[in-house]
Amino acid sequence: MVVDPYGVLGLTRSATPDDIKKAYRKLVRTSHPDLHPEDAGAEARFKAIAAAHDLLKDPDTRARFDAGEIDGTAAERPQRQYYRDFAQAGDNPYQQQRGFENHVDPADIFAEILRRRTRQGGEDFSHPGFSAPGPDLRYALEVPFLDAARGGEMRITLPDGASIAVKIPEGAHNGQTLRLRGKGGPGFGDGPTGDALITLSVGQHPVFQRMGDDIHVTLPITIDEAILGAKVTAPTISGPVNLTIPKGASSGRVLRLRGRGVSHQGGKTAGDQLVELKIVTPLAIDESLHDFMIEWRKSHSHDPRIDLMNEAAS
Template identity: 85%
Template sequence: MTVDPYETLGLTKSATPDDIKKAYRKLVRTSHPDLHPDDAGAEARFKAIAAAHDLLKNPDTRARFDAGEIDGAGAERPQRQYYRDFAEAGGNPYQQRHGFERHVDPADIFAEILRQRTRQDSDDFSGHGYSAPGSDLRYALEVPFLDAARGGEMRITLPDGASLAVRIPQGAHDGQTLRLRGKGGPGFGGGAPGDALITLSVSQHPVFRRIGDDVFVTLPITIDEAILGGKVTAPTISGPVNLTIPKGASSGRVLRLRGRGVAHQGGKTAGDQLVDLKIVTPPEIDGSLRDFLTEWRKTHSHDPRVDLLNEAAS
């Protein structure tokens, strides 16, 4: 099914960049999986919203989509050719300037093209005035998560055994197609070679998870860090950073590291990293901690489930 990024964001093609940003931020609040953990469809909706925002916020990809060069997922659209394209080639008896007679079967046109291509084996195409660009070749490339986020270079092996260097742009996303001009099939009769179209598949990471330009990580903290607060070290896609845990933090609280998400080449802004705190108890509970909590429980009656039970009963 064709995806229309404008429709996904509830916009029209006349939307301004500010309209796109506002629509994205509004939809994030209603579809972000971390904000709606009980909504099974939230992550799928948010991925579609993030992909639409990524395409439309970039003036180049938005212009290419509007021109029909790429689809809503950012993949290249195949170029369509008709017999009229070949009719303008020199030496073709069905050239457009001769007119197209009603009694001519269109299949004859293609048969004539095939005959001319066959005669090329014994003669130069240029002698017949026929030339055509080479075909585009498609490849699939699996990219490590961090290489896609930070950019890098990889190599693919071509059918003839040669290798081709592929530059992975910073901020590359799953399903994105890269075009390498002139690296496809050879042209005919002096025609230009085709292009290599490389579709990226971004592998999962054991620590980081990406939605749009934001990066998510679950950070374990100790009981004392949760109660007393303090500074801890947190991983980001650009390296470890210091993070302040506020006093009284609970599991599930999300802290935001602004600008520590995914950036794009030439982009002035980057996404954020969202840190989901998770309290982890010690592997062994010693006697002093057990005795302290036993006495503490006697004088403290805090029940964090009261509101939940009341809402369930209403």
Template identity: 70%
Template sequence: MSIDPYKALGLTKSATADEIQKAYRKLVRTSHPDLHPDDAGAEARFKAISAAYDLLKDPETRARFDTGEIDATGAERPQRQYYRDFAESTGSPYQQGRGFDAQGDPADIFAEILRQRTRGGSYGSQRDQGGYSVPGHDVKYALEVPFLDAARGGEMHITLPDGSSISVKIPQGARDGQTLRLRGKGGPGYGGGSAGDALIALTVSPHPVFRRENDDILLTLPITIDEAVLGGKVVTPTIDGPVTLSIPKGANSGRILRMRGRGVARAGGKAAGDQLVELRIVAPPSIDDALRDFLNEWRETHAYDPRVDLLNEALS
């Protein structure tokens, strides 16, 4: 039993020619067996929508179907006894030639070539393809990139379903959510058309030490009590390796020191971002007698209360 062509395309009889074309294009990409090899029902669906589009895309055959002169397969209905002169045509009266005119829509060309392949057509034949070549479709991939590789640049590989791999160059300063385009690494072209592109969506992994804000690198640096009071030079990690940072005397927790040019390199040869170092005073894991005695004596001889201003403002 033939399927109603309007139902096959998910449309009603009031559908416009543009709506018929758009529905067909969409269904070609979601039902073609070559694009969905694991879908057992794809081939049957594709044949149904191709037959439906063949009938409805031509205003004349569509009108004949709507008035009941032909059925959903394009065959004449015997009870209507409808005859036409087809002396110069061959095959079914509703089928069009397989070529495309010079103004053919690329989306229709792509769909038609896929349909020909399903019906046993040849991609290499100019007669089948109407002299057209169609570029391959783009293929999307997702790639998780380590934080430092994204900041400094690097190279990774993606393993394809057939076991082969493609190399992906991670640009310096790559961002989370950025998409890279690899020309010619997508689906194959048709009729001699160029291959599509591979679109690589990047996800940057978090780092246990570094954080990123635009092109700046953020870091929380623990310092000891004596380093905070007396100052000194401490080794500090950066995305390019450890460097020496000077801690000013009397530094407090929360103070931010700027290390210029130690952030992420900017595109176009511009100066790199900075590294912002937030200081955090950390008490020793155990308090020995000497430190305890010293602090007790210091407390008795120094009347310093860092909360005075805070309390006054809270009560005002």
């Protein structure tokens, strides 16, 4: 299926970086699965929105998509070039001083050779100057969530049993394709070796969820921490940090830890971590708490649902 990241975000190709950011933030509020747990399609929409935002917010990947070098999933597009693009004077249209340029499709080369051999009555048509680059080889690599967010190194095994190291860039995203120059198939004649194209599949994490460069965490807090406020420890992708819970905090309130999200360019730019609070009652309600809440209810008439009911009736 063809994916248009502009269409996913409801934008045109003339959208500014600010337009992209605003569209993403607006759509996240309507599609995040944690905010819409009863919406069966929310998770799929959210993943598509996040992937589109990841591609378009980066000027380099956006320019490559606009130029047709990558598709809407950030995968490399095959750049097919045919024998007529390399024709020169002489009876061999492929014979050049420097051989084939990158991305020539070997299938086109061999098809032309066979056509020429047919015209020669089956005679072997082999030119000593014939050369072509080797084919690009494609691999899929599953990357743990934290390795993709923080960067790291993994290894893949090649068909011949050898292995090569793959450097996972900081902030790598699902569907991103890495190119390892000279790690593909061998060239023909004096042609260069092809490249290895590694498409990343980023795993899920039991605690963290990624929204573009931001990280989302649901943090359980106790009743007394919510009412009285507290200093607690919260997890981040780079390790635990101290977090202040304000007095009177409610479930669903989101606190922002700036710069604690996914980093790019060696930490020069980074997203935030969004900490959503969730009040958790004790596993066992003791008698003193039970009696206190009964007395408190008698003297307090606060109804947190009144605005909701009024809006529902209007």
